[in-house]
Amino acid sequence: MLTGGSDPTQRLAIHRRHFHASLTESIRTRFPATAWLIGDEALTHAAQAYVAAHPPRVFCLAEFGHDFPPFLASQTSQRHLPYLEDFATLEWHLGLASVAVDAPPLAPDVLGQLAPEDLAAGTCRLQPGVVYLTTMFPVDELMRAYLTDQVPERFEMAASQTHIEVRGTRGDIQFIRLERGTWHFRRHLQSGASIEAAAEQALEQDSSLNPGHALVELIHSRLLTHISSTQRNLRT
Amino acid sequence: MRTWHESKLVDLIDPVLFSGHVAWSTHDGEYLNDLLPLPYNDESLRTLVEHISIVQDTFGRPYLLENPSSYVGFGSSMMTEPEFLSALVARTGCRLLCDVSNVYLSAHNMGFDAHAYIDALPVDAIAELHLGGFEAEDEEGTAGQTVFVDTHGTPVADGSWQLYEYAVSRFGALPPLIERDNEIPDLAALIAESKITRAYAARGLERAHARAVGHATPRSPRHHRFGVRRCAASAHGWE
Numbered sequence: 001m002l003t004g005g006s007d008p009t010q011r012l013a014i015h016r017r018h019f020h021a022s023l024t025e026s027i028r029t030r031f032p033a034t035a036w037l038i039g040d041e042a043l044t045h046a047a048q049a050y051v052a053a054h055p056p057r058v059f060c061l062a063e064f065g066h067d068f069p070p071f072l073a074s075q076t077s078q079r080h081l082p083y084l085e086d087f088a089t090l091e092w093h094l095g096l097a098s099v100a101v102d103a104p105p106l107a108p109d110v111l112g113q114l115a116p117e118d119l120a121a122g123t124c125r126l127q128p129g130v131v132y133l134t135t136m137f138p139v140d141e142l143m144r145a146y147l148t149d150q151v152p153e154r155f156e157m158a159a160s161q162t163h164i165e166v167r168g169t170r171g172d173i174q175f176i177r178l179e180r181g182t183w184h185f186r187r188h189l190q191s192g193a194s195i196e197a198a199a200e201q202a203l204e205q206d207s208s209l210n211p212g213h214a215l216v217e218l219i220h221s222r223l224l225t226h227i228s229s230t231q232r233n234l235r236t
Numbered sequence: 237m238r239t240w241h242e243s244k245l246v247d248l249i250d251p252v253l254f255s256g257h258v259a260w261s262t263h264d265g266e267y268l269n270d271l272l273p274l275p276y277n278d279e280s281l282r283t284l285v286e287h288i289s290i291v292q293d294t295f296g297r298p299y300l301l302e303n304p305s306s307y308v309g310f311g312s313s314m315m316t317e318p319e320f321l322s323a324l325v326a327r328t329g330c331r332l333l334c335d336v337s338n339v340y341l342s343a344h345n346m347g348f349d350a351h352a353y354i355d356a357l358p359v360d361a362i363a364e365l366h367l368g369g370f371e372a373e374d375e376e377g378t379a380g381q382t383v384f385v386d387t388h389g390t391p392v393a394d395g396s397w398q399l400y401e402y403a404v405s406r407f408g409a410l411p412p413l414i415e416r417d418n419e420i421p422d423l424a425a426l427i428a429e430s431k432i433t434r435a436y437a438a439r440g441l442e443r444a445h446a447r448a449v450g451h452a453t454p455r456s457p458r459h460h461r462f463g464v465r466r467c468a469a470s471a472h473g474w475e
Contacts, residue, residue, distance in 0.1 A: 001311030004346055005383065010376040011307040011345075014385055018270045026269075056267040064267075 023051040023064070030065050030095055033146050034088045038078060046072045062099075066092060083137035083157050090139050090164065093131045094175065097168030100129025105222035111215070118229040120196035124189045124218075125226035131166045132187040138162045140177055167223070181206025185214045186223070246295050253364050253411070255300035255333045256291070258284065258321070275310035276320040281327075288328045300363050302333040305370075305386035306342035316348075318356035325361040332357065335366040336403050337396040341384040354403050362407045367392045367400055367433070368415035388417035391429065397436050404440025405447065412437065 002008035027047035028035065035043040050071050056064040069088035078084050105127070114122065137157050145151045163183035166175045178186070184205045188198035199211035218224050246254065259271035274280045284301075291299045301324055303317060315323070324330055334357060343350035369390030375381035392400075392414060400412070412433055416426075 003309040003311060004307055005375055005381070006378045007376065008308045011383060013376070014307050014383070015270050015272060019268055022269050056269065057265050059267055061269065
């Protein structure tokens with residue numbers, strides 16, 4: 001039995017209202033670029049539907065909404081935008097990168113400290129928060145235009161598989177387009193593959209990849225924080 | 237309770253005060269993002285005693301429990317909210333954060349005496365005070381009646397200020413914090429609110445002193461910093 005006022009069940013509406021309003025606002029504030037793309041009203045409507053269909057099952061509100069992009073794209077009203085899910089997904093990861101903190105990177109001379117066979121068998125740790133995305137549309141161009149406030153009057157986007165690296169350093173967000181081979185090399189390293197195995201898998205995707213150059217580029221990009229081999233562990 | 241995350245945060249910040257609400261917010265794996273009411277009975281007491289003990293053992297410091305804003309109660313409650321909070325203190329050694337505006341709001345919504353509520357709290361357990369704005373809404377189905385809704389989006393109401401003065405006269409000069417979650421005003425308005433807080437606190441201490449004349453020495457003022465949550469307003473030290 002509830003107490004409070006003449007009809008306490010009516011007061012439960014206060015809690016229901018806060019549940020819906022606060023979570024909808026949480027989604028809205030995570031996707032401002034997407035709101036720009038489809039309109040505030042459309043985003044709000046989709047956010048309300050998402051909250052009702054998929055209430056949070058994570059305790060950290062900052063993690064709520066990771067599957068909002070595919071949900072949004074599935075809405076009947078948005079099916080005319082085939083690149084919407086890619087765009088919103090990129091935005092989600094930019095949001096995560098905005099609060100990432102870089103670890104100290106390995107120094108460029110680290111490669112000289114390992115014998116070639118140890119290096120090949122070595123596994124790497126990349127900067128925390130780095131994400132590798134594959135999109136079916138070049139949504140990075142549209143996102144960059146939005147972020148730099150340089151959106152043209154007319155923007156056409158043809159389908160084109162795009163490989164993107166997203167990273168952040170204390171609020172400084174970066175997202176760059178990578179060549180297919182480089183993307184696969186870095187992604188496989190991040191997944192725990194040895195340097196040799198990551199190179200082999202990347203070459204299957206792009207035979208023009210130069211693994212040695214790719215590794216050096218990785219270090220010069222300050223992305224590598226740790227190399228482990230059976231003989232040594234190299235870290236900053 | 238995700239103690240790993242909180243322990244990392246507590247280690248990083250080493251907060252002076254560390255608090256949570258007397259409420260629940262999860263069900264069947266879903267996080268409801270609201271502070272939902274508890275019946276004040278033995279079952280709730282056992283559950284909260286267990287949780288508070290885990291928190292205090294994990295973080296090695298006292299945990300402050302904050303009174304909620306109330307819109308509904310339960311027929312299964314066997315004790316008042318102050319009695320429930322006092323029992324938590326007695327059983328766990330935890331301390332209390334008295335949200336004075338929540339007391340004022342809940343007294344209006346639930347029909348109890350706000351001053352009696354303040355009087356019933358264990359004085360020595362109170363470690364922090366909160367204030368916040370609320371909005372009055374028409375009560376559904378009851379003409380002429382209003383319910384106060386805790387929004388943290390308006391200035392502190394006169395009734396809350398007056399209750400704050402009374403609370404200070406009871407509890408002493410504890411660190412106050414005004415909660416603003418939205419509709420945050422400019423810095424000048426926040427500083428003005430800070431001055432209002434000092435004025436009411438000073439009057440509260442005067443009341444305490446006047447009451448204490450001829451009785452035991454009242455609690456002395458402490459040095460605390462006043463801050464406004466979620467706002468870029470400056471913090472003030474006060475004596």
